[in-house]
Structure formats: C-alpha cells, structure tokens
Amino acid sequence: MNICFKGIRAVNPAQNLDETVNLWIKDGAIAHCDSSAPKLDPGTEQIDGKDLVAAPGFFDMHVHFRTPGEENEEDINTGCASAANGGFTGVVCMPNTTPCVDSVAVVELIENKAKGKLVDVKVAGAITKNREGKQISEMFELNDAGVPFFTDDGSCVMCTETLKRAFDYALTRDLLIAQHCEDHTLTEGFSVNESIFATKLGLKGYPSIAESNIVFRDIETAKYIGNCRYHVMHISTARSVELVREAKKNGARVTAEVAPHHFTLDDSIIASYDTNIKMNPPLRDKSDIEALKLGLKDGTIDAIASDHAPHALHEKDVEFELAPCGIVGLETALPLAMTELVHTGVLSIGQLVEKMAVNPRRICGLNVPEIKLGELANLTVFAPNEEWHISTKHFKSKSKNSPFNNFVVKGKQKYVFNNNQVINCVL
C-alpha cells in the first residue's frame, strides 16, 4: 500500500482538524500529512484530492451480520465487505443471533471469523440470557472479552424489575446499557407506523408512544439507580428526541443513535406495500423526520448507525404483514446522510464525521483514530459532491433488501484504510 492524496481536505473534529493537506499512506501508516510536498517513493500511486474528504474511518455501532445462525442472510465475510464498501472501518454486531451473544464463546466465534479483516468487528452482548428479558447475562465476563455495551436489540427489556437490576449490575463497572425501545404490549402484530396511512391500508400500527414511553421509563430508571450510562438505539420519534434532549440538559449520561432511513423516508410511502420499507421501528411521519434532524443538529442525537439488517430475497418476497423487519444500510448510510443532512444544511461535514466516526467510538469506549504523521491509517475517503444512482446490484452485502434502489444521492464513499489494508469502494 502506497497512496498519496494530493490536496485532500482532512477532517477530524476529535483533533480539531479541518485543512487541506497532502496525505500519504504507506504500509498502513500515515507517512505525510501537511500542506508541504512529500518526497514520495517512486511508484507511489497519486490521487487528486481536490474533490475528496479524508476522515477517521467510519464506525457503525449497530449492524446485524447474522452470524451465527442465519448465514444465508449475511456472514462475517460479506458483512465486512459491505461495511468497507460503505466506508466503515469498524462495526458493532448486535447480539440477536442464534445462539445469541450471551456468552464469551459466541463473542469469540464471531471475532475469530473477523480476524485479518480491514473492518474491526466488535460484538455487543445481550442484557439478559437468551435475550428473554428475565435473567441478566454475565456482563462482567462479556465486558472482559471486549463487549463494548449491552442490549437485547430486536427486543426491549420489558420487565422494569429486570431493567433495574441490569442498571444496578452495570453500574458496578459503569457499563453501557443500550435499549431497543419498544413497548411490545403496544406493537403486537404491527406492520407500519400507527397513522392514517396504516388505516387506509388496513395494517396494524406501531404507535410512537411505544418507543417514547420506554425511553421515558429507562431515563427515569437510569437516573434513579445512579446516573447510569444509557443509549437509545435507532431513535425514531419526535417525543423520544425531546426526552433525550431534556435528560441531557439535566446531566443524564444518555446518548442516542439514528438510522439513515428514519431521517430520509416518511410513512406516506407505505402505500406501495413494498416489504423493503418494513422495519422496526417503522418509518415515522414528516414531523418526526424534522425532529430527528433538529436532534442531530443540536447534538441530542450523537450518532448515525445503519441498523444494517439483511434478509434474503425470498424472505422479503411475501405478504407484507408476514415479511420480516429490516433493511440493509451499510452501503447507503453515508450517501443518505450527505444528501439529507449535509447538502440540506442540517450538519457540517465536521459534524457528520462526529456522528459517523467520532461519537460512536466514544460511546463504545474506543479510541478515535487520528489523522497525523506516524499514526496507523484508519481512514474513510469520500467525495462529498458526487451525484450518483444507488443500485443494489453493486452491494457487497449478501442481501439486497433496500428501499433505496435507483435513488439519486449526492456524496459517495471512495476508499477505506485500516489494518494495513485498503479497499476501493465500488457502487
């Protein structure tokens, strides 16, 4: 590896960096990073950086790689390929696998498969054994094995007594509890957001309060136990954003992530009964999208996470009400965030890098890579102004269940560097 970007904009809010440099990456490390002309080795590949941005490698704290158990949908190889093609150099896999991640053995199984990849793969642990919401899992041992946080994602810890115990136990080591906020008693049999569109289509709705009531309960519980660290996953409603904003103002150690589809699409498009717009939480309404954007802008929402949820074609090619929830998202996250947030003035490029590279790592307690001489190269290079058509046929994910096929977007990932490897993003 021996590549030099000439005159590239290097952006990393974690080191107060936003300047145009000549960035030379050699043998996995940064060999030059300032405005002076580097004395390049003969044979160095030179790339014009005029229309490019270099940022710390993006980190997606919410992906489903379906391993172990559902490797027909995704495996570690294709998941990592998809992440790299999406501009990500690190991910956190959710624990709702079969068997689920409630033991060190499963953590090691996943991490072993990910050895030697460009993409760093972390694994979140389940809050409760078998994600049943009853008995808390062996959090200390899982944490010692490198688990960055705990969640029963896919399910919410419904029993408040169990949640209270999880917070009490986690506080011993100041571990992070992340919640899939869904009051399951309100959402049984849902297909879409509860709204007038659901009425028109004759579909059972998932009311916004099913999310925000849990967010409220959890914030109160975390505060009561002793200002525990708490993270709201895939936040989707205006009221949830308000609750997180208020909690932060009051000093709570609360963070939140949002998925790109939730700030891009609203639930009026469900009229198509396209199973690729069925996800959990469901697409919300236009006012929720505005609230999510405001939450990103004012820092209430810390991170953008794809909730990459692959499903095989035959699983989605069924009756809408029977289709599984979820869409693939790694390869469309940056373009959607650029199109919907940066090019509309909601976020600066620096803020985008915070949400996609800096904050997710900080929430997970990981170091943020720096862009400076001598550092290992952990970088994402993207073209912020390139317009293109999304085509799912280029996705490296094993699954193609995306509603964004043929969408026109502005902003495209180009290269990722990590672990002494480089991948050219092809989309």
Place this chain on the structure above:
Amino acid sequence: MEELSISRPYLLQADDLTANDIQSIFSRAQFFIDNYKPGVKFDDLKGLTVALTFFENSTRTKLSFELASKRLSADSISFQSSSSSQKKGESLIDTLRTIEAMGVDMYIVRHVCSGVPGFLQANTCGAVINAGDGKHEHPTQALLDTFTLQKHFGDLKGVKVCIIGDILHSRVARSNITVLRTLGAEVKVCAPGTLFPRRLNYWNVEIIEHIDDAIEWADVALVLRLQRERMESGLLPSIREYSNYYGVNFEHFAKKPELVLLHPGPVNYGIELDYNINQYPNVKIQTQVTHGVFIRMALLSLIAKQLKVKRAKVA
C-alpha cells in the same frame, strides 16, 4: 348500445375506479339483469380461465364469483385454503407461479393479509381481482352496495350514508367510503373509539357519536358485521354494551320506516341488527346478494375486455 369499458385490467382497490368505470360496470350489470334467463350463458369470458384463489374462508363471495364466471362461460378452477400456504412451507408467490403455469388468465383473490392482491398483480401478467384482502379492501362488495343504492335512489349525489360499526377492521367500510364518495354520496360513520380511533381518520370523515343521531341523519345505514374476536381481544367491554349503543333496532325503524339498510352479511342478529328486520321495505340484504352476482359478471366482463386490449398491445 355504447361500448362500455373501464380504465384498468385489474381491480385491487376502490381507488382504481373512476366514476365512469363504476357507471360502466353498473350499466353492464343492468344489461345482465335484463337479459339473464336460467339456462342462458354469455360468452364474455369464453376461452379465458379464471382461478378462484381463496386463502381465507369464504362462502358467499366465493359462490358469487364462481357463479358469475360460469354464467360468462369461463373455465374456472377454485382453490380454498383456510391456513396460509406459508404454514405448509409453500410461499404465496410460488403458489401464484404454479397456478399461472397452468395457463390462468384471471385471479379472484381473497387473503387474510392486507395488500396481497397488489403483490400478486405485480408478479403476474394476468388480471387480479380483489375479493377481500385482510383489513384493506373489498371493492366488489362496495360496487354491489352502491349499485343497490343507485337502483333505489336513481342517483347517489347527496345521498346520506352512515357506516355503522367496526370501521378499523373493515375492508367493506374502506372500499365503500371511496366508492360512495366517487359517486357523490355524503358519508359519515358511527363507531366507538376502539373500532375507529379518532386520530386515525384517514378519510377525514365526520363521526356521529350516537346511533340515534346517525339514523336520524342518514338516508342509508350501512351496518357492518361485528366480529366476536373484537370483544375477545379487548376492544369492546361486551357484546351486550355494543349492541345497546351501536345496534340498529326496531325502534329506529319505528321512527324511520323508509330507512334503507345494507349489510354485507352474514348478519349477527341480536348484535348489530334486530332479527326479522327484513319486514321493512328498504332492508336490502337479500337484494345485495342477488346484485352481487350481476355486478361480478359485469366486472369480470369489463376486465376481460381490458385484459385482451393489454395483451394485444404486448403482442
């Protein structure tokens, strides 16, 4: 006689129908009423194969479509499965492909899941007719209901129709609201909040809170069947309370004997309607059933015509 036609070679939901489409279907249905004699068959569907694909139990709708296709000389095959095909390990799309490979032209589809007719139409070059999909739509029921009303009133413009009962779970209500409005009728509804949550009023339809006020206002009461499972799932405190507060009874007819009453059937007598209400002249429940066959004949006839046009273009 002028050439009748409709806009689309399928019927998935009431929105697919323009006012002209509906009047064409009505005209064709009237033609069949005027010309049908026992033993007579029409050749509108001659050479076409119709598959009745019912993934949910049905008696009246299935018989009605079956008779309609036979009177039009179609070859028809029929399929009924109370459990979804998925439970048997076969996907719906595979079932469709299997039937299609046998050379079927038109599919009459009923399914417990909303949206299935559209899903099938997107995957076939035949014509799909929605015979009731989940809680979504039942457009032929709305056509036969409005045909019955048009024959009674002459014109639906300004006719006041109140739909009474479980709007939230009713495909009949959904299709009727659209078709009634397309034809210029005025629609209101009467239902408790659990069976029509006020915040989910997609149609922005006015809600009459009291059944007595509803009957007083309406020219037509379209009474929906109350599924017992609504009580069992906790949406209603009791059948008794529902019947007392939303049932249409003899007292209503005593005050307004000319009230036109429609019900898609089968009726839960003693719950949404008093028994023996049929003695009133404008209770149209049996007429609806009779019209159902002719309306479905008309629809099949016009869709077959459109299908032939579409196929000629492709060829």
